[in-house]
Amino acid sequence: MATTRSKPASKTSAKPAAKTRAKLASKVAKPAATTPAAESTTSMGRVLDARPDRLDFRDRLYAPPLHSLPAAFPSNDEIKRFLGSYVKQGLILNQGTEGACTGFGLACVANYLLWVRHLGSGSRAKFESVSPRMFYELAKRYDEWPGQDYDGSSCRGALKGWHKHGVCACSLWAYPLNANNEPVFERPKEGWATDATQRPLGVYYRVSKFSVVDIQAAIAEIGAVYVSAEAHDGWDGLLNDKPTKPPLNHGQLPVIAPVKDPKSKGGHAFALVGYNERGFIVQNSWGERWGTAGFAILPYDDWALHATDAWACALGVALSLPDGKGGMRSQEASRWRVASGRSINELDRSARQPNNPVDDAWPLDHAFLRPEHEPWPTDQAYLHTLVAGNEGRLMVSDITRHASDAAGHAQEIVVEQPLAWFKGRNEKVLKLALYAHGGLNSEGDSIDRIRVLAPYFAANGIYPLFVSWKTGVGETLSGIVEDWARKVFGPEDERAGGWLDLGEAKDRAIEALGHVVGKGIWGEMRENAACGVQAGHLLDLLAQQLQSLAQALQKNKCQLELHLIGHSAGSILLGHLLTVLGKLPASPQRPSASSCTLYAAACSVRFAVEHYLPADSLGVLSLKQLHLYQLSDANECGDGLPSAERPVYGKSLLYLVSRALDDARKMPLLGMERSLLPAFARDATQWEAKELPFVQQWQKAWSPPAGVLAATTVTSPKIRQTRMGDQAVSSHGSFDNNIEVLTQTLERIKGGPLVGELEWLDY
Incomplete structure (x- = not known):
């Protein structure tokens, strides 16, 4: 019934x-x-x-x-x-x-x-x-x-x-x-x-x-x-x-x-x-x-x-498709949720490359120099992904598993699949990169990104594991910002120049309205991340299964080398995960992060003090191995929502979060350049005065070597996203499109040069 x-x-x-x-x-x-x-x-x-x-x-x-x-x-x-x-x-x-x-x-x-x-x-x-x-x-x-x-x-x-x-x-x-x-x-x-x-x-x-x-x-x-x-x-x-x-x-x-x-x-x-x-x-x-x-x-x-x-x-009618070898093949139903607008009998006419399947077309249709760089099938991407739902629960994306079997699902993704991959390699260390997406993209969009990103990790001997969000807030926030602008200024076409041209005054008005009526959506995402530590929820299961993976490797005289990567709100997920790992009994089997790389971290500096600093003292992450990437303040102010090309709000998402959506107006965020610069550590015009002690505490504890901060700050207004030199605007969402940033991250995890240049990140 x-x-x-x-x-x-x-x-x-x-x-x-x-x-x-x-x-x-x-x-x-x-x-x-x-x-x-x-x-x-x-x-x-x-x-x-x-x-x-x-x-x-x-x-x-x-x-x-x-x-x-x-x-x-x-x-x-x-x-x-x-x-x-x-x-x-x-x-x-x-x-x-x-x-x-x-x-x-x-x-x-x-x-x-x-x-x-x-x-x-x-x-x-x-x-x-x-x-x-x-x-x-x-x-x-x-x-x-x-x-x-x-x-x-x-x-x-x-x-x-x-x-x-x-x-x-x-x-x-x-x-x-x-x-x-x-x-x-x-x-x-x-x-x-x-x-x-x-x-x-x-x-x-x-x-x-x-x-x-x-x-x-x-x-x-x-x-x-x-x-x-x-x-x-x-x-x-x-x-x-x-x-x-x-x-x-x-x-x-x-x-x-x-x-x-x-x-x-x-x-x-x-x-x-x-x-x-x-x-x-x-x-x-x-x-x-x-x-x-x-x-x-x-x-x-x-x-x-x-x-x-x-x-x-x-x-309908069952289809047979070319197998790429002169024969025909039957289709296979997916174990995983299929994206909106797609079905087993719908073919993608955009697929032009010989290896690009029409029934599971790549997110981008380019010729690759190295076959191992070609995008993965959707099903393979899901085998490397945990999806976070409401209240931080793990969504059981596999339709062949009972919807309540989150523990079994986590075990397959975090333990069984990495061990099967590692078994065929003559190595003693399993390098596993755990990549937490930023929460702006929906599940389907994140899977498309994973299909493109994951092959570069695997080609360099790094097992990729991703955490995505069931629903992304990017489109929602963009729509809300446009609604706020209309409420404050009226329809754009009623103004001679349009409200896109109002500049800083427009941004301040949107921030003021957003601080009153728009905090719920960001607060809900943070709450979902925090709830993930509850027993049986995503972060709790992830920590347990990482420990099981480490134990299984040690039985065979091998070891787990865990590397964390977080983009935007992914830094919030990883901060809570480190707290969970730190509460596990100290032992050789307890997983610890060999490195952590954060792109445009959307967590507050207060959150970093409460979660990332204790991780160092508990031995689950050395602050010396915490690498922060951020836009320069000029690039933050040159970004926009819904996009830099249409800046209804004329600054980055982090500016909107800092000035409107977080707990305090002008909340210092870890991914903003000025949170890391001593010149602003005591500046009550830049940050909320009550938050300044956290900025000072963080800067005292985390002090990158000379030149490192400058090297990890994206100062150019454009980033390179293809091997052909195609560029995109340096924006909050562009870090996983940035060939230089991703190359540095992979080389740091691998411990040496990559097998080949990254080719296409223009999804």
Whole structure:
């Protein structure tokens, strides 16, 4: 069943349906340990938690064909001829006690469409159900509702998943139930990824839930429609003690009774596979004991009262693509979340280079001198990435793993994958670079950057591991800044010169408004980073797994050499990580950082004093190995938001954070050049007076050798980002585009020159 965040039924309201619920649930015990608890109404021992889809104007709307509809669909003759064999094929599914109806409802629709195709082909092979488990896991990952408890999912999420991944056979990704009717999670078997691409979704359209005629037309045209509605105690009354025989005609279908107890309602997803004068024909996923062999009639008035969503969909065609060797290859479904706007049957026409795959095109389309520098596939990038979500939780990006298995996910990414890579190398030291992204880019944009950056690390014997953010604040902040400017100055086109030309006065006005109304978004990101240290959250799991990696290496008389790199707000993540590492018992197995490089650190100097200074005394990072890169103050003031080319706010992100978004106005940030210069250590016009002692304390503790600060300050207004000499503006976001900066970082970690010049960083 699907998802509305409804409250559990009270003990009083649960009594009338207690007997029927107990029968169908077969004395249901507590939910399976692998299944997160859902705060939603239960019916017959099952979770009703299907969420209604959010309004999305990008949805394609179904337009019914212009022809008359049959009075009933399917015909009585078709029911008699085909429904019995349909049931015998095992296509009446049972989701058990888990709220997995979004997966099961869509599986019913997919099975019906594939079964019709199977009959039409004349094949005598046994028909096999698709995997409802795969659909359900996809629905949870692509659910558009915020939250991390996975207590339900939406129809759109399931359809997006099918569109992006296809669906494999149930035998390759099963949905077993234990003796208590509780589902037991199992990961898919080998071969699932290739098999899934053989059942792609073609097109899908939203059908108006208010139009009975449109839904009837879709059913008559396609055969099955994927819907969600509020189920209730009227559905409970169709429970039978044992499976019943399939109906032979419309007249043998039972009718769902009207709701008696409104508190029994909860979201449920299912398939509509027919209609008649009484209502729609439901194919449910509660087994053959419900209704007549799993089927019943939902009256039109009940649908009108309780409907939430309706979708019409059709099958697609599996593709074969050139393998680059003169042959053809099958596609494989990704284990990982696929970026917005992409699906298994969408090819990228921008791919021109011979090795650039059209079904997973590189973020940049250039010719590389060294094949090992070519961008990685998206799946490979994900195998090197941990994604931080709300409250600093580790997002389980791998759809083949249970959404609650963050510990297992962290172990694979941080321990198992590096060890497998290191096993084939004749070395005693595993150099691992942990790169924390800045929080400006979304997960998809960060993965694109990782695809480009990671090969340069690996080519030089450095294992790259990245921490990205589920949602980036860059676009949000840029949009907010433009809104602030309009609130202060009005629409730009109402001014003769436009408010882009107002200079410092404009910036001060935006800062003043931002300090009052805009601190929340930056504070939330900092809070998410801080929450990562909680037990079972990202930074806690990362520290544990780094220690496990170090221990595994030491058993083989090898060692871990950890290097930290942080860009912008990545410095906040790394500061908290160092604190967690410092709290581990001191031992040879405790990981410590051999170096730490921060690009335009967005943490405050106070934060650096509280986290980076103790790391030195605790032995997890020597301040002598802390390397800071920053823009010159002139470049900070030449930057802008949303960009230097369109400076609605005429300075860098760090200036906006310092003067508007952090706890104090004029907060000294570690990544700002003036925080590191003695001339400003006591300047109350530059920094908030209460923060000056922290600036002085930091400068006293961290004093780079002569010339180092000048060497790591980007003073040129342009940076080189390609081997051909192409340049970009020196901006807050340009450090991972800067060939000189990244070369220095890699050479410092490697301990020598690189195998070849960095080629393209112009993503």
